[in-house]
Amino acid sequence: MQTESSNLLNPLELLKNSGIPKHLLYQSRIEVDHLICPICLNILWKPIACGQDKCFQSFCEVCINKWIQDQAGDEVLQESLYSQSLIIAPDSGSGSQYSSQSSSFSEMPQQIQIETTLPNCPKCKRQFKKTSIPIIHNLLDSIQLSCIYEECPTKPGYEQFQKHILQCPFRRINCSGCGLQQLQNELEQHENQCEQVIIECPKCCNKMSRKLFSLHSIDDCVQQQFNNKDNRIAQLNKKIEELNQKNQQLEQKICKMLKGDSFDTIHQFSFKTMFTQNYQFTGTQAVEAKLIRPSFNLQKQKNDFLHFYINHKVKTQAIQGLIWRMRIQTLKGNLLIGICSTLCHYSIDFIINKLGELKRKEWNENKYKLLRKGNFTFSEGDTLTFQFMPLQQCLRITNENRHIVCRFEPTEIIEMGDSFFSFFSLENQGDSIIFI
Template identity: 30%
Template sequence: MNTEEQKVSNESSKDITFGYFSEKDEEKKKLSSEQFIDQSILRSQVVEAKNELDVLTCPICMNILFKPISCSGCTQSFCKACINQWITPKPALRVNQSGSNSMPLNNNIANNNGESTNNIIQNIFNNNINIFREANNFNNPQNNIFNVAQNQSNNRRSSHEDDEDDDPFLFNSQPFPSQQAQVSQEQDTHANIISFQQQNQDRVAGGSQLMYHVQQQLQQGIQNQSQMQLQQIQQQQQQLQILSNNPNVLNRQTCPHCKQIFKGTNIPLVNKLLGSMKIKCFYNENGCPEILPYDSYEKHCLKCPYEGVKCDGCKEVIIKKNIDEHISTCKEINEKCEKCQFEQPRRVFFEAHTEMKCLQLQIVEKDKKSINLISKVDQLATEVQLLRLQLNTIQMGIPDNINNFSFQTVFTNNFKFLGNQAILEKDSFNEQKKKKDFLHFFLNRPFYVHSPVLQMFKIRIDKLQGNIIMGISDSQLQNSMDFMVNKQGDIKKKEKSENKYKQKDRAANFIIQEKNTILIKYIPFLYTVEFFNIDLNVSCRLDSSYILEFPHQFFFFYSLDHQSDQITFLSC
């Protein structure tokens, strides 16, 4: 039994063990859907056909046509999978990682004539050995030194056999005539040996020349072979270059029958002939008894209950209709506890999954979930904080601190302005009302209703013996619409057509006292003016219901009624 037969025997002996099918045999026995994909129809599957099968045979796989495609040139039909594989372009030359041509230099390289390097070496050596033998007449047995030595040995052996009965002491006496002849023969033999030794030395020298000659021819042969391979590779490169430069040539895949460019077509007659066939199901070996018309063959095979399905646990191929029953009993299928998520193959699950271990894993799993929830809560809290900052920026607008202040008033004889300070030097008494009049001045800059800028400034009440009014007006003229708040927190409104303030609301707990600092700001997106008493931490707001009554802009104004009262305007 040679090596190949022994290997085949070993492989076959591994497939069957103790009378049971191995996994390899089981897959062969139970065909799976993976094997059905692009599979030709075997002749053995055909039960009934009205025509000769040779007419409906694919010339590539030699099986019954499956999803036939015909060549438009010669009308030869092929299986769809077979012709697609046939016309798929294949690389003509490997390229190694460095980009150079891949040319392995081993002893099995074949030249253009299909001759390997080992054969070339052997042929060169044999040819030179024959030349050497002919030059030295080695083919003549009489001139062969080994034959001469063998003859001499035989002669000496026969002469000793003849003298076994003679007296051994006679060797020291005068030799007999027969002995003289033997001595003479031995002397001749000795001379022949010396002569052959000289010839042998000459032949040894000739052998060195032979080896040098063999090496030279061997190097020349390998060099010639390498050059031929290089030329062949260069020719292949040139052909590939021509193909890459001409896409029309590259896409010309030829029909294996007519050698013309393959253009697929559908021949109704072929489909009609195939449609008259009746075929066994592909999974007939799995036990499917169905005999099908050709047209419904594929549809049935894709849904056949005898299809082989590989089990996820033991990896054995099981018939589809029995797979549920197999899964319910397979020891290699993973079992999973819904409480602790413990998962192991069924054969070890119930031993490894104890009640105590289940509780421990549940605690560990809940701890992990708690840590994840805490991390998510912290992450969400950070995101909320960022969103609040963004929302605050949107609501409050872009901060703009007012640093320069200028004032305007019609009561120039009553007010004195020293930089950012406003002083009422002379008050005014109304004889008709029997009380002092409020004299007002404006902060000489407009505030725009729809501005995105958050504008802020502060006022400090340096001296306050009378009352004080802070408000906003739609203009710096006397005939204007005003909203105001006094030091008791009363919010009032004056219409343009009137000259009297009417009570609108009251800000709870808001008061203004001497030495207090009031932060005043306009919040644009909320349309709100806020008066915030920093010292008492109370505020009064004029919200959008007031501000949106102004169409475009408004002005801040302040009123004092007691002589020597003064306020100072500050930046934030």
């Protein structure tokens, strides 16, 4: 790595903390006193001015930024010092001479803090507002500067100064091998001959100094190539073994899923519904969803089905299956069980009623159409198990009491998109289902 030993001649450090040193000014047609930063007392570098009225003092960008940071640090320190309340000795009696002074003492920290707040702008003592003064930039462009390297005859302008000192042929950089300083324009030639510079063998890719490379025999090179290949083969074999293990794990997981043995069980239930005033969700381990206030459709003169959703998104392209269970606690009216593409309106719904009819409702229709009839029925007291099997792209609902099954088929699952939710609708007041 190329380095420079002295920060004094290091162009990377020269303008990092202050402006351009005044002794580098070579020629100027104007008086430069107003081009001096009042903080570092050097020629302005990347000037920023205070925009307060009747101030317009310019500073080096790095200088004023450091000043503002220091002021902010001082204010934080003052706040921490003066925010500590004064502790007054307890009053031994109503006539104590200290009791009348306690209120004035309590106000002192705030007064002291206000009086000692430091200004932001070093000149006008007001809040510093950054601005730019074009005439200052024009005046700076008119000056000529000397290079930081005495041997260099070039006199760059203000705008070219930084670029020149970085590319100056008289800039000295340490050799990456021996560490000796070399002129920038001679460094490449020196490092091409320096015996301590690290180089890489193009055949075996082994890195060594140029001196050792001259002693690098063909036998050593060939042996190193064999070693590199052996190491590479060992790495590939290790990678293959890791991939084989992952493949076996995936195969085992797929086999379990095909057998219906690999499922994530939903134990914690939470629900969402648009009808928050109509449902009551209670329970600790088992959650009961109870319809306490059915809605009424005035146009149709009948009760509406009120949906609520299990707040658990089922991903249709998941690897792991899902399983959850519910028990029908009270059922005097109708019950719909289904899946929905979203939690909001305008969704594609598939539902099963307690007669075993599978129906579908499009997002732009307000009624369900019968798709097919099945033998899947349920009633009060039945326990239902829901199993989503992503590889088979189906949702299987099993009535554990009657030992009958209903399935949402792959085409119906695919219509849901990337995910779906499971919804339930109760119609009769007092009806409830329990999730276990």
